[in-house]
Amino acid sequence: MTMSNDDNTSVTPSEPGSPSPAPEPGSPSPAPEPGSPSPENRRGWRSNATVLALVVAVTGTVVASVVTPLGDRLMKVILDEPTCPGEACDGKNPKNQGCAEDAKSFKPETGNPAMLSLRYSKDCQAVWAKIERGNPGDQVQAKAAGHGERNAEITYDDDQFTQMVAVGDGEFQVTACAIPQAGRGSKYEHYCIQASEATAWR
Template identity: 30%
Template sequence: MASAWKDLPEELSEPARLLAQELRTIKDAAGLSLSELAGRTHYSRASWERWLNGKRVVTEQALEALIGAVDCDAAALRRLWRQATEPAAGAIEDAAVVEETAGPEEPTEETAAEAAAEAEPADEAVPGESTPPTDEAPEPAVAWWRRPVALVSGAVLLALLLALVGLRISRHDGQASAADAPAPTAPAGAKPTPSEPACQAVGCAHKDPKTTGCGKDARTLQTQVIGKVVVYLRYSRTCQAAWAAITEGEPKDYAVITDSTGDSETALIHWGYDNYSAMLNAAGPSIGFQVCGFQPAGHDCTSTVADLASVVASTPIPIGPASPPPGTGSTPATATPSDSAPPSQAPPTDQPSPSPSAP
């Protein structure tokens, strides 16, 4: 269904504008409303409204979900996304060209011969030939190396030769230093995400889904919109664990995941607009899970879902993050879980911690 689109923001870059226009074209060609688009891709209606109106650039995961949900030119769409998200490459300096341009010209045989000719002493008298008389006083004899022309020519030739030798040595040293330089290593304090999940079922309870590797196959099973805020029920079939996520919120907004046994974890936004909670054990098929969101405008909850593994097995739910990543400068960090506070209680005490993007 065609839409009466708003004008895109004037400050939007040209690649981002072309991407937003292509997304609009794909949506209209598929005849989908925002709600239908959100249902097919499992990303909220509010997020698609921002992406289609150029308020934010669509995330790569949401783009892949769209490609899998509608008929479109996937290669062209991915190319537009890369152009809109990759920064322009900086100017690359060609050191060799700069050295050749700045350095002196290489001496040739002709220039060397000319310099040597100028450096030779004046012609001497040949025996047997008479020298015509002259009224001028004879010029005093001057050694050839003290004559100005010879001195300048010799200095120029020496400078050319030294410059050429120095240029070759500097190139050789530069190549040797580059070859001998050790390969870069990761910082000692870095914590890479494990290639395989580090826990499963009850072993994942109250642990971070990102640092354990459980976020790699995470899927969104339930969402609930509260004003502009969206809360998510997230699940990893590999780790058999579930957790809550919250996006589009503000500091002190939070979401709580609670299971039918009374266990819970909290995703509190400390700064930025999103966060996620620690995990709960979701191995038991009879255990139900619900996520509730809380903000000054009110609160609401998702439906309760049990046997999460069967839900994933019977539903084509795409793998991906719960939301677009936070703004520039945000760094991933472990979410601060609550002390098992049930959703009906007040939000947990705010602690200084960055708000990572939800896994």
């Protein structure tokens, strides 16, 4: 069916359901629907998402490094200033200061019922004493000639160690003693062991 408009131009209506005519070459692209992102915006969002993912990954790595044992030890060292070596180690916990990492021991294999030992850290220039088979109330002592003395008591279980005694980087003589609590029927009597910088530390 053909219809006429006001300027007598004939127009043939399209059939219902028929496809819209293709745009002529050179005609502008249809404007995007309101609210839909442009291709440029979509590329920007993807770029921002990539950056955010990288930031999260880096942050996770940093947090993981802090909660590792090494990070934990570093935090303890910071909170327990001044740090070792030398005189700054005197009276400090060898584990918290990291001195136990390079430490070597002198522990006699015979005549040592309390498994008493001396520990020496060359890096920290300090010694401490340790007891492994004591009883609550027993004491362990570390004494360095001309330097100082440290004592510790077993509060539970059967082992304990003293704080450090600084000995410097030269010659030294140290003594460790296991002191049972009186009246508790200990399996050993008060005894001591001795060592020096020339001892075969292992």
